[in-house]
Amino acid sequence: MKLQRPILVGGLGLSFSLWMLQNLHHSIVQVGEFGLLSLLAVGGGLWLLKSNRTQDSSEWLNTLPVDRTTVEATIAKAEAVINQLAQEAENPLTVGTLREQLTHLTAELDRQEMIAAVTGGKSVGKTTLIEVLESTWCQNVETGSFSFVEFQETPPLFVEAGENSDADVLTRTKKSDVVLFLINGDLTDSEFQSLQQLKAVNQNTILVFNKQDQYLPDERVSVLQSLKHRMSSIVVATAASPHPIKVRKHQEDGCVQESLELPTPDIQQLTQQLGEMLTQQPEQLVWATTMRKALLVKTEAKNLLNEIRRDRAVKSIEQYQWIAAAAAFANPVPALDILATAAINAQMVMDLGGIYQQKFSLDQAQTVAGTMGSLMVKLGLVELSSKAVSTVLKTNAITFVAGGLVQGVSAAYLTRIAGLTLVEYFQQQEVAINSGTVLNLDKLRQTLQSVFQQNQQMALLQSFVKQGVKHLTPQAQQVQLVESEISA
Numbered sequence: 001m002k003l004q005r006p007i008l009v010g011g012l013g014l015s016f017s018l019w020m021l022q023n024l025h026h027s028i029v030q031v032g033e034f035g036l037l038s039l040l041a042v043g044g045g046l047w048l049l050k051s052n053r054t055q056d057s058s059e060w061l062n063t064l065p066v067d068r069t070t071v072e073a074t075i076a077k078a079e080a081v082i083n084q085l086a087q088e089a090e091n092p093l094t095v096g097t098l099r100e101q102l103t104h105l106t107a108e109l110d111r112q113e114m115i116a117a118v119t120g121g122k123s124v125g126k127t128t129l130i131e132v133l134e135s136t137w138c139q140n141v142e143t144g145s146f147s148f149v150e151f152q153e154t155p156p157l158f159v160e161a162g163e164n165s166d167a168d169v170l171t172r173t174k175k176s177d178v179v180l181f182l183i184n185g186d187l188t189d190s191e192f193q194s195l196q197q198l199k200a201v202n203q204n205t206i207l208v209f210n211k212q213d214q215y216l217p218d219e220r221v222s223v224l225q226s227l228k229h230r231m232s233s234i235v236v237a238t239a240a241s242p243h244p245i246k247v248r249k250h251q252e253d254g255c256v257q258e259s260l261e262l263p264t265p266d267i268q269q270l271t272q273q274l275g276e277m278l279t280q281q282p283e284q285l286v287w288a289t290t291m292r293k294a295l296l297v298k299t300e301a302k303n304l305l306n307e308i309r310r311d312r313a314v315k316s317i318e319q320y321q322w323i324a325a326a327a328a329f330a331n332p333v334p335a336l337d338i339l340a341t342a343a344i345n346a347q348m349v350m351d352l353g354g355i356y357q358q359k360f361s362l363d364q365a366q367t368v369a370g371t372m373g374s375l376m377v378k379l380g381l382v383e384l385s386s387k388a389v390s391t392v393l394k395t396n397a398i399t400f401v402a403g404g405l406v407q408g409v410s411a412a413y414l415t416r417i418a419g420l421t422l423v424e425y426f427q428q429q430e431v432a433i434n435s436g437t438v439l440n441l442d443k444l445r446q447t448l449q450s451v452f453q454q455n456q457q458m459a460l461l462q463s464f465v466k467q468g469v470k471h472l473t474p475q476a477q478q479v480q481l482v483e484s485e486i487s488a
Contacts, residue, residue, distance in 0.1 A: 066202070066288045068109060074291055075105055078298035081431045084357070085305045094304060101297050108293075111286050114149045114278055117173040120182035121191070122156040125210045129182065129240040129267070137271045149278065152176065158190050166190075170197055174292045177285040178277060179205045180270070184214075186223050187230060195231065201292055204285060205233045206273055213239040213266070234277075236269035306427045309355050316355070317419035320348040322471050324415040329408030329472050345369035345418050352419060356426040368439065372418050375445055381417070381452050386410045388456065392465040409468035416464070417455060421448045 079102055086095045118126045130151045138149060154172055155164040173179045179198060183191055198205050209227060212220050220237070227235045244260040251257060278285070324344045346362075346369035353360040360368065376382050389409045425439075425447045455461070 066284060066291055068283075068287055071109065071287050071291045071294065072106075074294045074298070075102060078102055078294050078301065081298055081301045081305065084431065085301050085308075088305065088308050098297055098301050102294070105290050105294055105297070108290050109287065114178070114282065114285065115176040115289070116149055116151050116178045116180060116274070117154055117176035118151055118180045118182065119154040119157060119169060119173050120208075121158045121184075124182040124184050125240050126153050126156075126182055129180070129208070129210065129238065132240050132265045132267055133271070136265070137267065137274075157194060166194065170194060171296065173198065174201055174203060174296065175289065177204065177289050178274065179203055180208050180274075181205055182208045182210045183227075184211045185209075186226055192230070195233065199233070201295075202288060203292070204277065204288065206270065206277075207231055207233050207235045208270060209235065209237040210240055212237040213242040213263075234273050236273055237266075238270050239263075239266040242266065302431050305431065310423055310427070313352055313355050313419070313423045316348065316351050317416055317423075320344050320351075320419065321412040321415040325408040325412035325468055325472055328411035329405065342366075342369050342373055345372065345415060348415065348419055349422065352422050352426070356423075357431075358426060368422075369418075371441070372421070372444070372448065375448055376414060376418075379445075379449060379452075381448075382410075382414065384452075384456075385413050385417075388461055389413060389465060392462055393469075405469070405472055408472045409465055412468050412471075413461075413464060417448070417452055420455070421451045424451055 082095060082098050082102065085098070086092070089095055118130055120126055130153055133151060154169050155162060157166050157169055181191075181195060181198070187195075195205065195207065207227060209224060212224075215223065224235065224237050242263040242265065244262050247259055247261045249257045249259070327344065346365045349365040349368045350360050350362075352358075353365070386406065390406050393406060393409070421444070425444055428443075428447070
């Protein structure tokens with residue numbers, strides 16, 4: 001392999017030179033592993049601690065007022081991600097679909113029709129409520145600055161064998177201006193979690209306690225108070241299809257006639273709240289909906305872009321992990337193994353940064369590699385990985401006796417963990433378009449721990465060790481052959 005990477009070549013060369021000097025001069029100053037790691041990490045803490053903590057889309061949306069300018073800026077950011085996807089994707093059809101969706105959003109900023117999604121579990125009265133609202137309220141409401149309200153019923157939530165998952169249903173509701181979330185009693189955990197997801201994206205929601213007529217008056221008040229205490233959204237009580245009630249009429253002759261009468265639907269609380277919301281802030285509702293749609297398009301484009309970049313990144317990581325394995329296997333001095341691995345990781349940082357449009361200077365790449373190495377030591381990942389690799393190798397006596405095999409496979413494993421950590425970290429961030437990079441040390445630490453835990457499964461570890469043995473065993477045989485020839 002022809003290596004045209006300055007950090008990698010320089011680091012490996014320095015590692016080999018120090019090893020040669022140690023063999024020639026036994027009086028060379030001993031360098032411990034901790035000292036090398038400390039040198040590699042110098043400056044890393046200060047540089048990384050200066051990072052600005054980024055917010056995810058839901059936090060950003062909740063902390064900023066939704067106005068037309070903000071929405072237009074969000075659409076522009078989504079367009080930038082789509083443009084980047086167009087440069088890197090091989091399938092232009094997907095890019096064209098995303099562009100079409102984004103074009104509609106610009107025109108939707110002046111939409112006059114309001115959309116209300118009616119959702120909830122099975123048999124909570126969604127269809128009946130829509131029929132009552134369309135037949136009574138919609139015909140009499142003063143529309144103000146909007147033309148009319150369209151009620152859209154979603155598939156039921158919390159249905160195990162349904163065609164639509166809960167995530168699909170909630171994504172559909174995010175494209176509406178108002179959500180009427182129907183329940184038939186106190187909140188279940190599933191209902192609460194769904195409402196929290198709507199709240200996280202700043203969805204205007206009215207929690208509708210329907211079928212209240214099926215409760216006794218005291219129970220009805222208790223449930224309503226509980227809902228208002230637990231939820232920050234608007235809570236109303238309705239009876240869209242009240243049960244018939246028995247009515248007794250006393251006749252002039254003294255007889256009593258009993259009959260069943262159907263009460264008028266009780267939706268007054270709902271129509272009052274819904275009317276105020278739609279008439280007082282129609283533009284803000286439309287802008288907030290357009291914002292959510294733009295974020296959905298941007299997220300879809302970002303996920304597609306991340307898939308493409310991850311495929312490229314994994315190939316690069318696999319290349320560097322086996323280079324690290326060979327370097328650690330060849331160097332008998334543990335401290336120099338770390339130096340060589342840090343140099344390899346620094347070059348990997350630069351390559352991965354290039355894939356994700358995250359620009360790193362040589363100094364920054366070295367600092368990031370050193371800092372990740374320091375984090376691995378502090379979190380105990382180096383020791384844990386070495387023990388895990390040793391455990392797997394001990395099951396095969398032939399491979400275990402090969403000198404340096406544990407160090408080589410461990411170096412490859414840790415290099416892979418470092419690479420996957422950076423990939424995961426970059427994917428969680430805002431898509432960068434040829435911009436500089438400032439890392440969040442806390443987020444990087446959390447991502448490192450998470451990636452390490454995911455890759456500690458025994459099946460994955462065994463598979464990785466087998467690959468490592470295949471890469472290093474031929475080298476082991478060559479080393480033993482050379483030693484036998486020298487001794488002869």
